[in-house]
Amino acid sequence: MKQKGILMVLSGFSGAGKGTLIKALLKKYNEYALSISMTTRAPREGERDGVEYFFTTREKFEETIVDNGLIEYALYCGNYYGTPRAYVEEQMAAGKNVILEIEIQGALKIKEKFPDSLLVFVTPPSAEELKRRLEGRGTESADVIAQRLARATEESEGIEAYDYIVVNDNLDECVEELHRLVDASRRAPVRCQELIKEIREELKGFAKGAK
Ligand code: 5GP
Numbered sequence: 001m002k003q004k005g006i007l008m009v010l011s012g013f014s015g016a017g018k019g020t021l022i023k024a025l026l027k028k029y030n031e032y033a034l035s036i037s038m039t040t041r042a043p044r045e046g047e048r049d050g051v052e053y054f055f056t057t058r059e060k061f062e063e064t065i066v067d068n069g070l071i072e073y074a075l076y077c078g079n080y081y082g083t084p085r086a087y088v089e090e091q092m093a094a095g096k097n098v099i100l101e102i103e104i105q106g107a108l109k110i111k112e113k114f115p116d117s118l119l120v121f122v123t124p125p126s127a128e129e130l131k132r133r134l135e136g137r138g139t140e141s142a143d144v145i146a147q148r149l150a151r152a153t154e155e156s157e158g159i160e161a162y163d164y165i166v167v168n169d170n171l172d173e174c175v176e177e178l179h180r181l182v183d184a185s186r187r188a189p190v191r192c193q194e195l196i197k198e199i200r201e202e203l204k205g206f207a208k209g210a211k
Pocket of ligand 1: 011012014037038041072073074076081082083101102103105106107
């Protein structure tokens, strides 16, 4: 069945392991494409422009908003983050499932604009584990860690807005679970409109022929 790819939003607390999960999913299956966001946050050590993010200035970001170049954007901990439109549209048309790794405000905007998008929330097995992972990463100051934990508390209030929740404990199992969810979701009638239309038209053709 030839089908347009789905738009999948993957959110989760900072430190939930979304990045690792997405990398593993992309490596194992070639039907996914990861959208690279634009941000005004400064690159962390080792991050490259055009790989983790398109790093930009506030001014350029605001220009892109005005030009309708983003399908959504949000302010998160004082910085802008947004999803460039062109890549998402191209990849979906090519049949790829496009992954947006974005936070909850963006996720809700996506669901509003694209009701057949799939919203998945990734969480570590416990809050204790989340704190441990954030501290272990060693890339953020104690202040930023505290800010991100406070943000996680707020975000936990919004989890019910998502379609599914996956617990990232064992990475391989989590990858499989996520892939199965996407596969099953693609069979929902709302995401198979083309097929439904074709079958209906063919059936109508039969009915005419029988007259
Ligand atoms: P970080 O600074 O840790 O890379 O990202 C901070 C938060 O911004 C994460 O929750 C991440 O998912 C989210 N984020 C990254 N890109 C986008 C985007 O394009 N739009 C929105 N709304 N959030 C994003």
